[in-house]
Amino acid sequence: MSIWRWAEWITPVPEQHRVTLGEGNTPLVRSRSIGPSIGLDNLWLKLEAGNPAGSFKDRFGAAAISAMKAENQERCVATSSGNTGSAVAAYCAAAGLECEIAVVETAPMGKLRQMMAYGANVYRIRGFGLDADVSSRAFEVLMARGEAPDARLQVSSYIYSVPGMTGVETISFELAEQAEQQFSRPIDHVFCPSGGGGLCVAVCRGFGRLVSEGRLTSSPAIECVQPEGNDTMASALSRTDGIAQPIDCTTRISGLQVPNINDGHLVVQELRPTGGRGHLVTDEAVWNVQRRLASEEGIFSEPAGATALAGCLEAVAGQHVDRNATVVCLVTGSGFKDEASIDLMLEGTDCQTLELDEL
C-alpha cells in the first residue's frame, strides 16, 4: 500500500516514475483514556509516526520526488524544520537523486542525523525559523538555487511545492474511508498542528475534493492549532476579519517554528468555510499532552505531534467542541525525532543498573 493508491487524485506521475516506501495507510485508533477522561468518547487519533521516515511529511516526499523524477530533475534543494528534510532525503535516496537541505537553526539533532544518514548534504542557517526577515531572505536564495533546470526547491507548502502537497491530501481520503469502516458516522472535527499551514490546507482540500466528487455530503470542521509563540494564523482564523501575519517566533516546539506566513492566507480563507477555528496552546500544554499520549495511550509522539490534541482538549474545555462530537486529532510525528523533549518528559526519572543478586 502507498499514497499511489490515490494516484488519480494526486499529482499526475506516470507509473514508472512513482517512488514509494510504503507511506500512508496509517492507523486511526480510538483514544482509550484521554478522550474519555473529559467525556469525549469519540476521540480518534491518526498515527502518522508509522510512515517510513517517521512523520506525515513522507506523503509529501513520495509525491514531490516522484514528480521530480517524471520531469528528469536530479537535484532536490529543500528547506525544513526537520521532518520535510527527513522525508525528501529518504525519497531522494530511494530514487537516486541528490539532496541539499537548509534547516532551521533550532532543528533537533535527531532529525538532522536522520537526513544525513540518508546521504543528504545538510546545513543550518542562523536565525532561520526564528526571525521572519532572515527566513524570507533565506527562501529567496534557496528559490534561486532551485530554479536551475535540473533542480527543484521543495518546501512543504502550497505556495512553493504543489505536487508534493497533493500527496498530503491523502490523509483526508484515508480518514473518510476509515470513518466509514470503523465507526460509520461522519467526522465532525479534524484538529491539525500548524506551522506554515500546509498540513491544514491539505486536509481541507482533501475533504473538499471528497465533497465535490459526491463521496461526502460535507467536510468536517478543519481546526488549526498553533503554539502561542507562533501565532501566525490561529488568532486570525478565529476572528471574522482576521488575516495571517508574520511574527517573531518564540515557541520551542520543533516543526511549528514558522514565523513567516507561508500558507497562512490559504489556511484562513479555506478553513473558515468549514467552520474550523484557530486554537492556541502553550508549549507546556503540548509537552504535557506528549507525556500523556505516551503514558496513557501508548503513543510515542514528538511535541508537534501532540499539539493537535492539546488544542482539542482546550477547545472542549472552552465549549467550542461538543462532547458528543466525533473528533480526529492528527498525531503527526514520532517521539524518536526529538530526544530533548523525551529528556524533558523523563526529568527526574532514572534507569537504575542492578547487580544480578539485587534482582
Ligand SMILES: Cc1ncc(COP(=O)(O)O)c(C=O)c1O
Ligand atoms: C510533526 C509535524 N507536525 C506538524 C507540522 C506542521 O505542518 P505545516 O508546516 O504544514 O503546518 C510539522 C511541520 O514541519 C511537523 O513536522
